[in-house]
Amino acid sequence: MTTPEFSTALERLLLEDGPYLSCEECFERLDVYVESRLAGGPAQPDLEAHLRACPACAEDVASLTALLRDPPQG
Amino acid sequence: MTHPSAHAPATDRGAEPTDWVLALGTPGHEQTVAMRQLHGLLVRAAAHQVWRMRSLVDGCSPERVDEIANGAADVAMTTLLGKLHTFEGHSRFTTWAYKFALLQAASDVRQQAWRRQEVRLRDLDPSDLQLPDRRPGGPEQEAEALDLASAMARAMHECLTAYQRQIAVALLVDEVPIDVLAARLGTTRGALYKTVHVARTRLRAELTAMGYLDEPRATGAAAGQHTTDPAPEQP
Structure with missing residues (x-):
């Protein structure tokens, strides 16, 4: 039986978050990862699994990506 | 603006x-x-x-x-x-x-x-895993989903410590932001993430063993991940 596909607390509890990777390590790799992805670099499955599981880290990546695409003037 | x-x-x-x-x-x-x-x-x-x-x-x-x-x-x-x-x-x-x-x-x-919102650690309530009003599929899928929710509630009580359950409820049911919860508890974002990672690993393993989830695919990146907990989290 597969997990029903609707967004609920149940789905969040069962979310596949990959091999353990800490928020600290995610932060350490953030800048290199975003630059690489913007340049068409390869996926990083362990980091991306963490991002699916951690909304705060996912926001950091999304925000940095947006910032690099449209840098602030100054 | x-x-x-x-x-x-x-x-x-x-x-x-x-x-x-x-x-x-x-x-x-x-x-x-x-x-x-x-x-x-x-x-x-x-x-x-x-x-x-x-x-x-x-x-x-x-x-x-x-x-x-x-x-x-x-x-x-x-x-x-x-x-x-x-x-x-x-x-x-x-x-x-x-x-x-x-x-x-x-x-x-x-x-x-979140400054004016109380954040309290609590145990799982039966209503926490209630299904949304609109969901895909017919009665058979709805029955399966209800059965899974019931199994999840049992697994949370049997496989997790009280602390792990409380943190999982706070972050994944109540959706308290991880850094907000860390500040309230005097711990770190990383420590809380480790706790919820362990909880998810144990819950998936238990529900897989009970037949509610498919066996994980044995890829290079995933091999061994479901049975190995990281170092013990606090407390």
Whole structure:
């Protein structure tokens, strides 16, 4: 039986978050990862699994990506 | 309302150092200028983050954005300078610097958004796993989903410690932001993530063993991940 596909607390509890990777390590790799992805670099499955599981880290990546695409003037 | 740019004095602008680490680390005029430029850069990044999260900011005026952004940039600058020696040049310095401001600003916005909300650790309530009103599929799928929810509730009580259950409920059921919860509990984001990672691993393993979930695919990246807990989390 597969997990029903609707967004609920149940789905969040069962979310596949990959091999353990800490928020600290995610932060350490953030800048290199975003630059690489913007340049068409390869996926990083362990980091991306963490991002699916951690909304705060996912926001950091999304925000940095947006910032690099449209840098602030100054 | 257009995106407000956080203000930085004219002296902060102009050519950036070609070697930020050297400029920031060498006492003298160049260091002073580099510090101002760095702070301006962090303020602008923090303002970008605050603007992204403006729906969470009370009275989101340009002045309010500036206030939060400057506060976040100040903290981010201190953190960054303490870690300056760790910059290895694998990314642009500005990209590396931006992330400190983004992290701090996002955390500050979340903390402020939750400042008047009580956060309490609680155990799982049967209603927590209630299904949404609109869901796909017919009666058979609905019955399967209800059965899974019931099995999950049992697994949470049988496989998790009380603390793991409370943290899982706070983060994954109540959706308290992880940094807000960390601040309230006097712990770290990383410690809480470790706790919820262990909880998810145990719950998936239990529900797989009970036949509610498919066996995980044995890829290179996933091999062994479901049975190995990281080092024990606190408490």
